[in-house]
Amino acid sequence: MLKLSKRVEYGLLAxxxxxxxRDTVVSAKDLATKFSISFTLLSKVLQQLVHAGYVRAYRxxxxxxxxxxxxxxxxxxxxxxxxxxxxxxIVDCQDVGEHDCSVSSCCTIRxxxxxLRDRIADTFSSMTxxxxxxxxxxxxxxxxxxVI
Amino acid sequence: MLKLSKRVEYGLLAxxxxxxxRDTVVSAKDLATKFSISFTLLSKVLQQLVHAGYVRAYRxxxxxxxxxxxxxxxxxxxxxxxxxxxxxxIVDCQDVGEHDCSVSSCCTIRxxxxxLRDRIADTFSSMTxxxxxxxxxxxxxxxxxxVI
DNA sequence: GAATATACGACCTTTTTAGTCCGGAATTCG
DNA sequence: CGAATTCCGGACTAAAAAGGTCGTATATTC
Numbered sequence: 001m002l003k004l005s006k007r008v009e010y011g012l013l014a015x016x017x018x019x020x021x022r023d024t025v026v027s028a029k030d031l032a033t034k035f036s037i038s039f040t041l042l043s044k045v046l047q048q049l050v051h052a053g054y055v056r057a058y059r060x061x062x063x064x065x066x067x068x069x070x071x072x073x074x075x076x077x078x079x080x081x082x083x084x085x086x087x088x089x090i091v092d093c094q095d096v097g098e099h100d101c102s103v104s105s106c107c108t109i110r111x112x113x114x115x116l117r118d119r120i121a122d123t124f125s126s127m128t129x130x131x132x133x134x135x136x137x138x139x140x141x142x143x144x145x146x147v148i
Numbered sequence: 149m150l151k152l153s154k155r156v157e158y159g160l161l162a163x164x165x166x167x168x169x170r171d172t173v174v175s176a177k178d179l180a181t182k183f184s185i186s187f188t189l190l191s192k193v194l195q196q197l198v199h200a201g202y203v204r205a206y207r208x209x210x211x212x213x214x215x216x217x218x219x220x221x222x223x224x225x226x227x228x229x230x231x232x233x234x235x236x237x238i239v240d241c242q243d244v245g246e247h248d249c250s251v252s253s254c255c256t257i258r259x260x261x262x263x264l265r266d267r268i269a270d271t272f273s274s275m276t277x278x279x280x281x282x283x284x285x286x287x288x289x290x291x292x293x294x295v296i
Numbered sequence: 297g298a299a300t301a302t303a304c305g306a307c308c309t310t311t312t313t314a315g316t317c318c319g320g321a322a323t324t325c326g
Numbered sequence: 327c328g329a330a331t332t333c334c335g336g337a338c339t340a341a342a343a344a345g346g347t348c349g350t351a352t353a354t355t356c
Contacts, residue, residue: 002150002232004261006314012257027332041315047334060323061331076264084150109160112275112283113152116224119271123264135260154345175301186346195303208354209300 004080010037011045011083012076016132018055019071025064045083052082071133077124152228158185159193159231160224164280166203167219173212193231200230219281225272 013035018026028046032039046065049055056068067074161183166174176194180187194213197203204216215222 002152002228004150005312009257012261016257029332038315040317043333044315044335050333057333058323059321059331059333060325062324063322063332065333080150109157109164109280112280113160115283116271116275119274120268123267123271126267127260127264132257132260135263153343177301188348189346191302192304198302205302206354207300207302207352208356210355211301211353213302 005084006037007041007045007083008080010035010042011049011079012129012132013037014042014046014065015049015055015067015071015074015079015129018065018067019129019133022067022071025058025062025066027064030064048083049079052078054078054082067129070130072128072130074129075125076127076129076132077121079129080124153232154185155189155193155231156228158183158190159197159227160277160280161185162190162194162213163197163203163215163219163222163227163277166213166215167277167281170215170219173206173210173214175212178212196231197227200226202226202230215277218278220276220278222277223273224275224277224280225269227277228272 014031017031028043032042050057054069054074055065057065162179165179176187176191180190198205202217202222203213205213
């Protein structure tokens with residue numbers, strides 16, 4: 001249905017919160033309580049972000065998580081990819097190594113949809129966690145496409 | 149996982165095919181056979197496009213479907229919305245009349261995510277069915293955002 | 297009237313997502 | 327040390343969404 005999963009939503013909430021409190025680590029428990037979300041599910045998401053290298057984990061009492069990169073270099077696309085595996089595929093036949101789409105079927109719309117997929121990926125790459133914390137207050141933004 | 153549903157994929161295939169053969173009606177059976185997809189599911193999708201007014205249905209022998217609008221005025225966003233109900237919500241709390249997201253939780257990322265949602269909606273609106281039939285051959289397209 | 301095609305609701309199956317449980321390992325602190 | 331705390335990670339269950347089927351009704355052509 002073209003919606004971000006809870007996992008990604010939780011991941012974004014987490015990294016945003018980490019970006020807000022750069023000086024201290026935040027535990028999964030604190031985050032789950034603050035946002036009233038599932039502790040265990042959030043934990044798994046955090047582990048994925050650790051694996052991706054975006055977040056660093058500290059075990060033991062007073063442990064928790066902290067950003068391992070600068071908030072302005074971490075994009076929403078990075079978070080999505082770390083959690084979902086891939087930013088956006090749009091349709092099945094665009095997954096890598098997928099060549100058995102019903103023969104003549106989707107191959108006629110594959111190319112134009114690939115363009116859309118790339119534009120959407122660009123969109124997710126265009127916003128960083130830093131902007132998630134402090135949204136840009138722009139009077140009005142118009143998106144145009146330049147042919148270069 | 150942020151992917152278009154089969155329903156939307158079938159819908160796009162259908163309208164694209166109708167745009168290719170403007171002079172004749174195409175039956176659901178023909179479309180299902182041509183693309184090797186489920187006839188009944190495709191039929192439901194076509195009915196949704198009829199309800200939205202984008203496609204016109206002709207019953208009886210030699211009946212079928214035909215576009216009810218110009219291909220260059222029908223956008224991919226139109227098709228998605230007709231079939232899925234809404235273009236893109238990104239997260240639950242952005243659905244209309246949804247104000248009970250876990251209190252403090254998503255409200256901190258709601259605003260910036262709304263920006264992304266709008267940009268994605270723009271992306272889907274930027275491509276018409278006519279372009280689906282004859283993809284624009286652009287050497288390279290760069291998207292920029294102008295503050296006006 | 298027979299054949300063909302859409303209309304549409306009820307139903308079933310499969311896949312995905314969301315969420316739980318539990319044993320284990322590292323770290324802090326008394 | 328040992329207990330409390332916190333991350334780690336796999337196995338598992340439940341709920342929701344997506345994909346797909348079936349049957350019946352209605353309209354149209356020949």
